[in-house]
Amino acid sequence: MKIGSLIKFHRTKQGLTQQTLADGICSVPHLSKIENNSKEANEETIRLLLERLSIDLQDVEKLEVEIKELLKQFTDQMYYVEREEAAKSYATLKNKEDLIPFTEHLYLYELYKTRYFIFMNDPDSTDKQLKWLHSHKQNFSQQERYLHSYISALALLLRGKVEEADIQFAQLIEQAVLTPEYIGEINYSYSLIKSGLNQYSPSIFYGKNALQQFKEDFNFVRIVNTQMLLAVNYSRAKMFNEAEEIYRHLIRNTRVLRMNHLLPQIYHNMGDLYHTEVKYDESVDYFNQAMRLLPEESELYMLCLYNKAISEYEAGKLEESHMSFQKLNDIALASKITHYHLFSNFYSLFIQEQTDQAMLYLENKVLPYTKKQPDLHESHYYFSQLLADYFKEKGQYDKAVQLLD
16 A cells, blocks of 8 residues: 555545644654555554555555455456456446555556456447546556556557557567466457467367366356357368357256357357258258347348248249348348348349349349448458359350459
């Protein structure tokens, strides 16, 4: 506890001069040195000064312990994804912000606060905090410097700067000087980054590392999240048996843990997996299960409906597919989701064997839109390939080459 700073804080708060506080206890220069933490006073002098300020020394000592315990509780709640409890702890710490600078935990608190803003998906507050941290980082301990690097890397992920985050997390993995919960989190985040970069094998490797740590800590929420990530990457790496096994565990675990809000995403992913395996009936069934748990206006519902319509088309169920695309178009128009409106119009023409009109629509409407949308990169590539194949069949090789380039 920085007792001198605390004495100065309360003296100023109570409107006392140094002369008034020091009178009969010590000299003003001596008090000045105490308040600047440049001189250690004896216990009796400190006791008398605190007594005049109506501060109990035991309360001061308790504050140091209380802040330490609150911070441990705060970071544990974020680690175990206890959002409501973390919000309560943050509110409690926020009420003690005037006193925290007088403890040994000021920088740790500010670091955890930044991590909390990332945890709550608040980029604006995160950016403000990062500026403050940057201006004080020369005072950090080794542990605080590592935690600062970790939080800065998380902030890059929050802003979608995956390539930059990849570099920072690689450095964090090499250092690995923190406690097990950070090792688990760092491996999970690195797995997430590698998945975003379509590097499936590294994503699976780091995901397994994270899963092992989360299991040791009985961190059930993060176990489920990591299993979801692993299953997606197993599927993309065409390790279908492994992906299917994890999804079946996930369905059971989410029900046992009452995390039913995750079931629609799991069912969607199962549908996507079976579509990739050319098991279209199973695919349609899981998309339907997901949709039954979702409101029609949600984007996940529209994604399930879109993928369901494609599975129906691939299965040769053209009437069902056409109806699904029509329904998707109606919902997309009402919700003003442009890409699903465009996609459903294209497929409606395509299913009705109006191929030339469909490809003209693809060329003039769909591709110009998807080209401008970074989130639709995969769709843009798929539709470009589809149109290029059409041009090749028509003998228009220059247009096909130009399109692919």
